[in-house]
Amino acid sequence: MEQMIALSKLRHSDSNVRKSGRTDIPQLAGDIEARGLLQNLCVTALKKPRGHYAVFAGGRRLEALQLLAAEGRIDKDMEVSCKVLEGDDATLSEASLAENFQRVNMTPTDECRAFQHFIGEGCDLDAVAKRFGVTRRFVEGRLRLAGLADPVFEALAEGRITLDMAKAYATTGDQAKQTRVFEQYGNYSYTTPDQVRRAIAGDALKATDPIAQLVGEDAYVAAGGTIERELFSENGDRWSDPEIAQGLAAAIMEAEAKRLGEEQGLAWVRPVASAHIYNATDGLYRVNLPKQPMSEAEEARADAIQTRMEEIGDELDSGELDDEAGSALEAEYDKLEDEWNELQRRPTILPDDLKGQIGTFLTLASDGKMVLETTYFSETPMRDPGDDRGTSGSTGATGKAPPPEKIAPGGKPLSARLSDELAMQRRDILAAALLADPALALDYALFAMIDGNRGYERYGTTMKAARPNDPVIGKDCEPTPARIAIEQARDALDTAWTEAGCGFRRSRACIPI
Numbered sequence: 001m002e003q004m005i006a007l008s009k010l011r012h013s014d015s016n017v018r019k020s021g022r023t024d025i026p027q028l029a030g031d032i033e034a035r036g037l038l039q040n041l042c043v044t045a046l047k048k049p050r051g052h053y054a055v056f057a058g059g060r061r062l063e064a065l066q067l068l069a070a071e072g073r074i075d076k077d078m079e080v081s082c083k084v085l086e087g088d089d090a091t092l093s094e095a096s097l098a099e100n101f102q103r104v105n106m107t108p109t110d111e112c113r114a115f116q117h118f119i120g121e122g123c124d125l126d127a128v129a130k131r132f133g134v135t136r137r138f139v140e141g142r143l144r145l146a147g148l149a150d151p152v153f154e155a156l157a158e159g160r161i162t163l164d165m166a167k168a169y170a171t172t173g174d175q176a177k178q179t180r181v182f183e184q185y186g187n188y189s190y191t192t193p194d195q196v197r198r199a200i201a202g203d204a205l206k207a208t209d210p211i212a213q214l215v216g217e218d219a220y221v222a223a224g225g226t227i228e229r230e231l232f233s234e235n236g237d238r239w240s241d242p243e244i245a246q247g248l249a250a251a252i253m254e255a256e257a258k259r260l261g262e263e264q265g266l267a268w269v270r271p272v273a274s275a276h277i278y279n280a281t282d283g284l285y286r287v288n289l290p291k292q293p294m295s296e297a298e299e300a301r302a303d304a305i306q307t308r309m310e311e312i313g314d315e316l317d318s319g320e321l322d323d324e325a326g327s328a329l330e331a332e333y334d335k336l337e338d339e340w341n342e343l344q345r346r347p348t349i350l351p352d353d354l355k356g357q358i359g360t361f362l363t364l365a366s367d368g369k370m371v372l373e374t375t376y377f378s379e380t381p382m383r384d385p386g387d388d389r390g391t392s393g394s395t396g397a398t399g400k401a402p403p404p405e406k407i408a409p410g411g412k413p414l415s416a417r418l419s420d421e422l423a424m425q426r427r428d429i430l431a432a433a434l435l436a437d438p439a440l441a442l443d444y445a446l447f448a449m450i451d452g453n454r455g456y457e458r459y460g461t462t463m464k465a466a467r468p469n470d471p472v473i474g475k476d477c478e479p480t481p482a483r484i485a486i487e488q489a490r491d492a493l494d495t496a497w498t499e500a501g502c503g504f505r506r507s508r509a510c511i512p513i
């Protein structure tokens with residue numbers, strides 16, 4: 001039977017089968033406050049205390065009512081419509097299960113239509129959000145979905161596409177574009193929301209793109225650019241007119257490059273709207289500048305560091321130290337090594353007589369800031385400064401001749417990019433040869449480890465090998481037969497041993513004892 005019961009006399013029942021999913025209580029409380037309780041609570045009478053009832057179906061509604069009472073938004077003794085049932089725990093749990101299992105939530109398209117209805121009745125976004133107990137952003141998102149092209153909206157209503165897929169189509173308000181992309185991707189089950197977003201976005205810029213950060217939203221909009229606000233992602237809005245942003249960025253970078261070139265007296269400074277210059281160095285020749293020599297004080301400090309590191313190595317090799325003393329010496333050694341390495345990083349010297357013949361690049365960092373590169377190039381071959389042989393027709397730019405592997409047939413130096421590409425190919429051919437000859441591979445591995453051990457570490461193993469220092473452009477090169485052979489060999493390897501958490505376990509897994 002149905003009965004009105006004071007809220008203060010209701011409590012949760014252990015027979016309620018819903019044990020989770022109660023994170024949206026504030027939202028439900030807002031809905032109840034706006035429209036009242038639309039569904040009875042199912043309760044059973046408690047033996048103690050008499051006159052009180054346990055709620056075995058409707059626990060979320062009870063929590064929402066209690067939240068409203070705790071915040072003073074309703075009376076704590078407000079009468080609540082309840083349906084009173086009697087039975088043992090098994091019967092009540094079965095009723096709770098049926099009540100939860102048979103519930104059907106509103107679909108996203110139903111929510112879209114409901115929000116549209118109230119907006120059409122004159123309600124604003126905040127009023128609709130309060131009426132349904134949701135956030136303003138949630139309402140905005142559903143209204144954006146309501147603006148989907150008819151084929152996409154119908155597919156969402158019929159369950160042929162997911163809500164995430166619909167949100168991907170809604171990243172643009174252009175229904176014609178939505179329809180074109182839907183006709184292209186909508187009939188394939190393996191299509192992902194990311195694919196749809198990429199197709200929708202095309203060449204649009206994210207607000208987080210370096211070019212967008214350099215230009216700034218105000219300048220972009222003032223130049224006639226449009227922005228589509230992103231409601232379904234935190235990755236930034238989309239700029240629909242990338243050519244406007246790119247033109248503004250080019251003007252900014254060209255002006256700054258001209259200013260820096262004149263300020264430093266360089267022959268040229270070229271702007272590159274990227275953090276890398278590898279694709280911009282074709283036809284140029286890298287200029288190797290001399291390093292600034294150490295001062296007497298720096299040389300003395302370097303010698304002292306080297307002497308102390310050798311002393312520490314001898315003490316550690318003696319085996320007479322306890323763990324605490326050994327750890328202290330290792331820490332001191334590491335600190336000295338860092339200081340010694342820092343002393344070896346000498347800044348380059350840019351001679352005045354070279355400035356008018358060389359140039360560099362102005363790049364764009366990921367945060368939208370312009371960065372002047374410290375690597376210099378020339379448009380014609382030059383010898384390194386310091387070489388007394390000179391170059392015919394040069395104006396004081398002298399230096400060492402390029403190594404043989406950097407000279408093309410006929411004596412012309414290779415461009416920086418071509419030199420890097422050839423270096424990668426030589427490395428790949430060597431690796432492919434080692435794959436085919438285990439004995440040669442072992443010999444080469446031993447040589448690489450021992451030859452690389454020419455530092456000051458004199459404790460622990462004396463064998464080590466560093467990772468290959470490949471040019472960054474290696475990832476951009478076309479695949480060669482050597483590279484294909486290497487990749488096939490790598491794919492065939494058993495790499496399960498690399499998943500072990502520590503070096504000892506990895507060694508045991510790699511080389512079973």
